[in-house]
Amino acid sequence: MKTDTIYKILETNGFSLATDSRNIAGGELFFALKGEKFNGNLFAADAMKRGAIAAVIDDPGYKTDNTILVDDVTVSLQAVALKYRNNFDIPVLAIAGSNGKTTTKEMLARVLSNKYKVHYTRGNLNNHIGVPLTLLACPQDAEFMIVEMGANHKGEIRNLCRMAQPGYGLVTNIGRAHLEGFSSLEGVLEAKSELYDYIEAMRGWIFYNEKNNLLRNVLGERAVNKIPYNKPGEHRLSVIRVKHDPMMELLADIDGEEYTFKTSLFGNYNLENLLACLSVGLYFDIPALQMQVAIEEYEPDNNRSQILKTCRNTLICDSYNANPDSMSKAIESFRQHPGKNKMVILGDMRELGVYEKEEHEKILRELSGTDDLNVILVGKVFNSLASAYDMLSFGTRDQLIQYLIDSPVKDSLILIKASRAMGLEKIYGLM
Known part of the structure; x- marks a missing residue:
């Protein structure tokens, strides 16, 4: 009542x-x-x-x-929110995953808006409070809804699906995020699978990365409609060439025609997000030329692979969130970028629980012995481990800020990556 x-x-x-x-x-x-x-x-x-x-x-x-x-x-x-959701008979796509949810959602909202009036999750309102707020904000004349779903405990995505009732699902990837709540990678896998469970029960449609073995194995023989992307020999969408300078540019074959997608995205890992976006767009009959324009006009913000050019340096600002997989991939992509005077400023990764020390050490081992990168570390965990790897580190952000004031950095390409709690956006003005 x-x-x-x-x-x-x-x-x-x-x-x-x-x-x-x-x-x-x-x-x-x-x-x-x-x-x-x-x-x-x-x-x-x-x-x-x-x-x-x-x-x-x-x-x-x-x-x-x-x-x-x-x-x-x-x-x-x-x-x-559930009662309000029942007023709508429109396509609802849920996006989950350890990394890339927000970037994929933002690009896709722009792509689909060529055909539909799209309502989508704003910012990162993707949890047990954010999803009902997203649903209740949906205008009566909406024609398509994209709901981002985040979770750090088992059962959360199941509950979010119960509210949003998606007919379409997309899991970007499964990685070592929120290990404190999920206990293990297997726990993360089970949690993200809750979206697949719901879509299967609803006899809906799943978009998935064919080259992601974890996702492919989780889908297995499920009685669900499967729409693969990044699949060798795929006739509708295939990759011809990818280059980075430092932003990613994709040359793709779509229905037998070549199209170039110029993005404002940094890193090889964003290719998966772009292909997911294009795959969904093609399924909903968005013309390739319209997708091309939408992708080119999209510029990341909110410190998610955001590229900022200052009077002294070029910054790759990725300090909104970080987990072991996203940090490792960011470092790998950054190292592949040509050029001198490259620096990484890395802050602690949060919500790793008992895996905290182990995962930070893996990152340090990945960085050790590199002559092509100047490395600065910040945070309690990195600082406690850095001396064994002979790396410059600071226990707090304020100590880092003082160092940057005393020793200004110039003419460099700088990757800044950390969990949101580290607040590394505070250093941008010093760079």
């Missing part, structure tokens, strides 16, 4: 809601969400003072005439 009450309020106010009292302009329904470091119930009264029409709370100590008391605000938000 509470779900119906909340839903009717949202219907009345045009599905205007807020989860942060500071963002209220007037007329929103406030959801008092809880997290490890915050309790939205504390701000329910402030939200209504700022103009919220009511607040959904789960602590009776904050109940007033304009509050709706529920058992769990997050669960209520999800229930309302």
Whole structure:
């Protein structure tokens, strides 16, 4: 009953809601969400003072005439999102994976917008809170929805699928991300497979990278419609040539014609993301020329393989997130790039649990003995290990900042890679 009450309020106010009292302009329904470091119930009264029409709370100590008391605000938000999702009979594509989700989603949204009015996940709103917010933000006239799904524990993607109800699925890859929550690579594999499980049950369609053995084996003999890409001999889409300078450029054969896709993407690893995007675009009948323009116009932002040219250096800013696989691939691609005066600034990788030391040491071994790269490390873990590899390191970002002030870097190509918590975007202005 509470779900119906909340839903009717949202219907009345045009599905205007807020989860942060500071963002209220007037007329929103406030959801008092809880997290490890915050309790939205504390701000329910402030939200209504700022103009919220009511607040959904789960602590009776904050109940007033304009509050709706529920058992769990997050669960209520999800229930309302599911009810709203049922209003739409449109294609819904879910994108999961250890790396490349956001880049693939952003490119694909631009490609599909040539034909559809596309609603898609903004930023990284891809978890148990972000997905319901994405669903509730979908305009009534949307013709296609792309939902990014992230997870750091088993069962999360299953729950996100229950809300979003995708008919199409894409797992970009499976790697050593969030090992603290998944315990092992096998745990990551099981979690990402939850999307395949759902799509199979719904008799939907799965796009997958044929050259990714893990993904191919997970799909196996599943009774699901499979759409491979990056497949040798594929007649619709095949790679002719790839080059990097430093941005990736792809020459591809599409339906017997050659097309060049100039991107603003750095790194060989982004080829998989581009091919996934093109494969989905072809399936939904987007002309190759239109995809060409959409890809060329897309520029990464938010520190995801973002290339910035300063007055002194060229930066490859990839400090939004990092895990062992994405860091290793970034280093490998960077080393293959021609030129002198190359530097890598690497920060700690988070959420690795018991694998933390082992995975950081693997990166250091990969870097050891390299004469082509200047290496700077930052973070508690890297700093504790760096001396054994004779590498320059700093325990904190502030120490790194002071070093860069005292020893300015010039005329260099610099890869900056770290987990988001390291906040390495703070050093860009010094480069």
